[in-house]
Amino acid sequence: MNQFDYYVAIAFALIILFLGLMFSRSGKSMTSFFAAGGAVPWWISGLSLFMSFFSVGTFVVWGSIAYSDGLVAVVIQSTMAIAGIIIGCIIAPAWNKTRALTVADFLTHRAGKSVQKIYSSAFLFINLFTAGAFLYPVGKIIEVSTGIPLNIAILVLGLFVIAYTTVGGLWAVLVTDVLQFVVLTAAVLIIIPLAFNEVGGVNTFLNKLPEGFLALQNENYSWIFLVAFVIYNTVFIGGNWAYVQRYTSVEKPKEARKVGLLFGSLYLVAPIIWMLPPMIYRVVNPDLSGTEAEEAYLLMSKLVVPEGLLGLILAAMVFATASSVNTAINIAAGVFTNDLLKPLKPDYPSQRLMKAARISTFVFGFLAITVALAVQSMGGIVEVVLSIAALTGASLYLPPIWAIFSKRQTGKSLLLTTVFSLLINAFFKFVTPGLFDLALSREWEMMLGVITPVLWLIGFEIYYYQTRNINPDYDNYRAYQLSRQATTQSNTEVQTTDNDYSKKVLSIGVCAIGILLMVLSAVTDSANIETLSVGLVIALPSLWFLLKRIK
Numbered sequence: 001m002n003q004f005d006y007y008v009a010i011a012f013a014l015i016i017l018f019l020g021l022m023f024s025r026s027g028k029s030m031t032s033f034f035a036a037g038g039a040v041p042w043w044i045s046g047l048s049l050f051m052s053f054f055s056v057g058t059f060v061v062w063g064s065i066a067y068s069d070g071l072v073a074v075v076i077q078s079t080m081a082i083a084g085i086i087i088g089c090i091i092a093p094a095w096n097k098t099r100a101l102t103v104a105d106f107l108t109h110r111a112g113k114s115v116q117k118i119y120s121s122a123f124l125f126i127n128l129f130t131a132g133a134f135l136y137p138v139g140k141i142i143e144v145s146t147g148i149p150l151n152i153a154i155l156v157l158g159l160f161v162i163a164y165t166t167v168g169g170l171w172a173v174l175v176t177d178v179l180q181f182v183v184l185t186a187a188v189l190i191i192i193p194l195a196f197n198e199v200g201g202v203n204t205f206l207n208k209l210p211e212g213f214l215a216l217q218n219e220n221y222s223w224i225f226l227v228a229f230v231i232y233n234t235v236f237i238g239g240n241w242a243y244v245q246r247y248t249s250v251e252k253p254k255e256a257r258k259v260g261l262l263f264g265s266l267y268l269v270a271p272i273i274w275m276l277p278p279m280i281y282r283v284v285n286p287d288l289s290g291t292e293a294e295e296a297y298l299l300m301s302k303l304v305v306p307e308g309l310l311g312l313i314l315a316a317m318v319f320a321t322a323s324s325v326n327t328a329i330n331i332a333a334g335v336f337t338n339d340l341l342k343p344l345k346p347d348y349p350s351q352r353l354m355k356a357a358r359i360s361t362f363v364f365g366f367l368a369i370t371v372a373l374a375v376q377s378m379g380g381i382v383e384v385v386l387s388i389a390a391l392t393g394a395s396l397y398l399p400p401i402w403a404i405f406s407k408r409q410t411g412k413s414l415l416l417t418t419v420f421s422l423l424i425n426a427f428f429k430f431v432t433p434g435l436f437d438l439a440l441s442r443e444w445e446m447m448l449g450v451i452t453p454v455l456w457l458i459g460f461e462i463y464y465y466q467t468r469n470i471n472p473d474y475d476n477y478r479a480y481q482l483s484r485q486a487t488t489q490s491n492t493e494v495q496t497t498d499n500d501y502s503k504k505v506l507s508i509g510v511c512a513i514g515i516l517l518m519v520l521s522a523v524t525d526s527a528n529i530e531t532l533s534v535g536l537v538i539a540l541p542s543l544w545f546l547l548k549r550i551k
Contacts, residue, residue, distance in 0.1 A: 002307055004307045004308045004523075005308060005310045005311030005314070006146075006311060007311070008308045008309075008311035008312050008315070008520065009311040009312070009314055009315040009318075011516060012183070012311075012312060012315035012316070012319070012513070012516070013160070013315060013319070015179075015509060015512050015513065015516075016176055016179065016319050016509075017160070019175060019176055019179065019505055019506075019508070019509045020163075020165070020175075020176050022505050040174060040249045040251075041250075041503075042250050042255040042256075042258040042259050042262070043258075043262065044174050044175070044178055044502070044506075045174065045246045045247075045249055045250050045255075045259045046246070046258060046259040046260075046261075046262030046263055047177060047178045047181050047262070048173065048174045048177035048178060048246060048327075049237075049243055049259055049260075049262075049263050050181065050262070050263050050266050050267075051177040051178070051180055051181050051184075051324070052173075052177060052242060052243065052246070052324050052327040053080070053237060053243065053263070053324070054324065058077075058274055059137070059274065059278075059297040059298070059317060060140055060141065060294045060297075061137070061294075062076065062077060062274070062275065063274075063275065063277075063278040063293075063294070063296050063297040064278070064293040064294045064296065065221075066275040066278040066279050066296070067278040067279065067281060067282050067288060067293045067296035068293050069213075069218055069220065069221065070209070070212070070214055070215065070279060070282075071213065071214045071215065071216065071279075072215060072216060072217055072218055072221050073275050073279075074271045074272050074275050075216050075217065075221075075226065076221055076225075076226065076229060077267065077270075077271035077274075077275070078267065078268065078271050079226055079229045079230045079233055080233050080237070080263075080264075080267040081264045081265070081266075081267035081268045082230050082233075082234075083230060083234040083236075083237050083238070083264070084237065084260055084261065084262075084263040084264025084265070084266075084267055085260070085261060085264040086234050086238075086260075087234060087237055087238040087260040087263070087264070088257050088258070088260025088261035088262075088263070088264060089257065089260070089261075091234075091238035091247075091260070091401060091404075092238070092247040092253075092256040092257055092259055092260040093247075093253035093257050094404045094405065095238075095244050095248055095256065095404065096247050096248055096250065096252065096253045096255070096256035097253055098248070098404065098481075099248070099484065100248060101248070101334070101338055102241060102244070102245070102248075102331065102335055102338060102339060103119075103239070103241040103244050103335075103400050104116050104119065104120045104123075104241070104335050104338070104339035104340075105338065105339060106400065106403075106404075107119055107120075107400060107403075107411075107414075108339065109476070109477050109480045109481075110400075110403050110404075110411075110473065110474070110477045111403065111410070111411030111414055111415070111473055112411040112473060113343065114411070115411035115412075115414065115415050116339060117339075117340065119396075119400070119418070120335050120336075120339050120340055121340075122396060122418070123241055123332075123335060123396065124332055124335060124336065124364075126392050126396060127241075127242075127328055127331070127332050128332075128364070128367050128368055128371050129371055130328055131324075131325050131328035131329060131364075131368035131371065131372075132368050132369075132370070132372040132374070133371075133372075134324040134325050135154055135157065135158055135325050135369065135371075135372035136154065136372040137294075138153070138154070138157055138317070138318050139151070139153040139154035139157065139372065140294065140295075141298055141314065141318065142157070142314070144295050144298050144299075145298060145302070145310070146314075151373055154369060154372045154373055155369060155373075157318060158325070158365060158366070158368065158369035158372065159365075159369075161325050161326050161329070161365065162329065162361065162362055162365035162366070165326040165329050165330055165361055165365065173326045173327055173330055174502070175502055175505055175506050175509070176319070176326075176509075177327075178506055179506065179509040179510060179513065180316065180319045182510050182513060183312070183315070183316040183319075183513050184317070186316075186513070186517065186534045186535075186538060187309075187312060187313040187316040187317075188273055188274060188277075189273070189534060190305070190309065190313075190527060190530050190531060190534060191277055191300070191301055191304065191305060191313065192273065192276055193530060194304035194305060194527055195276065195277050195280045195281075195304055196280065197304070198280070198284060198303060198304050199280055199283050199284060204283075205283055208283045209279075209282070210282070210286070213282070220443075221443070222443050224443045224444070224447055225443035225446055225447075227447075228443065228446040228447040228449075228450050228451075229446060231394070231450040231454075232393050232394060232446060232449065232450050235393060235394045235397050235398045235401065235450065236393045236394075237263070238260075238397070238401055239396075239397030239398060239401045240397055241331050241397075242327045242330070242331040243327075245327075245330075245331055245334075246259055247259060247260070277297050277300040277301065278293075278296035278297045278300060280300060281296045281297070281299060282296070284300070284303065285299070298314075298317075301313050305527065306524035306525050306526040307523075307524055307525065308520045308523065308524050309520055309524060309527065309531060312516070312517070312520065325365075325368065328368065329361055329364050329365045329368060330361065332360075332364040333357055333358075333360040333361040333364055334357070336360045336364070337353060337356050337357040337360055341353075341356055341360075391422070391425045391429060391449060392422065392425075392449075393449060393450070394421070394449055394450040394452075394453050394454070395417075395421035395422045395425060395449070395453050396418055396422075398417075398453045398454070398457070399414040399415075399417050399453065399457065400414070402414075402457050406457075406461065407471060407474050408460070408461055408464035408465060408471060408474075409457070409460060409461070409464070409473075409474075410464075410471055410473045410474075411473050413457075413464070416456070416460075417453050417456040417457055417460065418453070420456060421449075421452040421453040421456060424448070424452050425448060425449050425452065428445070428448060429445065503545070504546065506542075507542045507543075507545045507546040508542075508546065510538055510539075510542035511538075511539050511542040511543050511546060513538055514535045514536070514537075514538035514539025514540070514542060514543075515535070516535070517531055517534055517535030517538065517539075518531075518532055518535035518536065518539065520535075521535060
């Protein structure tokens with residue numbers, strides 16, 4: 001990047017930081033800091049879910065697959081649309097009906113405090129690897145674009161994310177997520193026509209593709225892998241404690257349904273838009289090998305975009321990933337403060353709890369940075385992402401989802417399902433390759449990861465049905481729900497003014513980005529019309545909304 005690109009990236013970073021810090025007033029209680037008061041507009045929560053699941057890993061991991069394997073990368077990501085629709089119709093409304101602040105809060109009343117503590121500890125440990133896996137690709141992108149060493153890039157960005165997440169809580173996460181969605185969409189839409197123009201148009205691109213590049217599946221990513229990935233994504237997006245926040249922070253079950261459906265709808269369209277640039281780069285330069293393919297998206301961007309716009313694209317990628325990292329940090333701090341610390345210190349005043357929440361946010365952010373710095377020693381980002389998914393995803397997140405719908409599962413059955421599933425997955429991942437020379441392929445590793453906990457849970461369902469034992473765990477949970485419904489008053493903590501304030505802040509941010517794009521269109525040496533058009537489309541509606549609110 002040149003000096004102008006750096007100025008643009010810094011300007012965008014300052015906008016993000018400013019907006020995040022504007023929510024310092026919102027984090028006055030546990031509910032507002034970790035659940036935004038439970039009355040978030042569904043479209044904000046839905047876009048935040050989309051961006052929280054998204055990261056630069058989309059461009060690094062799936063971009064690498066798109067460059068090497070072609071259209072199958074789009075098909076893999078489209079499985080997330082199926083998962084989103086299933087979640088929107090079934091799982092998200094069910095989570096909202098629990099009225100739990102976190103999944104750990106639900107487990108406390110459904111499975112017991114001891115089970116909740118074990119799950120919370122496991123989640124916090126695994127969540128560090130998830131956050132680190134989100135943070136590493138950003139460092140990779142910054143390293144390729146700027147020449148800044150990988151470790152320094154990870155450290156600086158990690159501290160930046162920690163800053164506004166610690167101050168603003170979930171509201172800061174939600175609103176910056178939506179802003180990043182707008183910027184990322186604008187950046188990607190500008191790149192695509194420029195990339196096609198570089199290779200001589202769509203027909204030239206199609207004619208120069210290698211054989212099998214447009215196949216829907218291949219030997220590495222077969223139909224078995226795709227089916228398993230649909231199941232995995234349904235469980236992961238529907239049960240990951242960070243994403244459950246998006247279903248419980250809206251007011252009603254029907255709003256939670258819209259959150260899931262919006263996520264699914266966006267994933268019907270987004271993958272093809274995201275994966276086209278690295279696929280086009282395969283025609284431009286077919287000689288990338290190994291981990292070099294991870295750089296395909298950014299190399300395509302560097303080739304075609306004008307001065308300034310590359311800085312905005314890089315910033316959009318970086319802070320889109322920041323939304324995944326800040327979500328992981330916020331929920332980890334929420335679980336620690338609300339579900340582990342608070343029961344130990346029930347007499348703590350709310351001010352001391354909020355101080356603990358902010359400190360734990362910083363600590364978990366720092367630990368995520370440490371994990372990101374170690375990713376290369378773990379075998380690279382693709383191996384880390386897919387291995388974490390296969391080993392832990394369904395084992396950790398499926399049992400709580402199952403417990404929402406089942407009257408028979410007990411705290412013991414949920415915990416045993418998770419423990420034995422993790423042990424079986426780890427045995428085939430780490431023991432059998434060296435001991436028996438038996439290493440599972442990626443598709444069967446993923447299938448084993450999702451099928452094992454399902455079989456355990458079905459087995460417990462059959463066992464409890466045959467023994468017809470009374471389930472005190474479920475009876476206690478129902479009693480708690482009934483007492484809560486009888487005593488719960490209308491939510492007065494978060495008023496309509498809080499949502500209005502968030503919309504105003506968001507409008508300011510979107511308008512600023514639109515103006516930034518229009519300025520870039522006037523000073524860049526190419527792509528002026530495309531940049532100006534996108535800038536106007538972004539700035540004018542947000543300016544109209546902002547003026548309407550001021551009046």
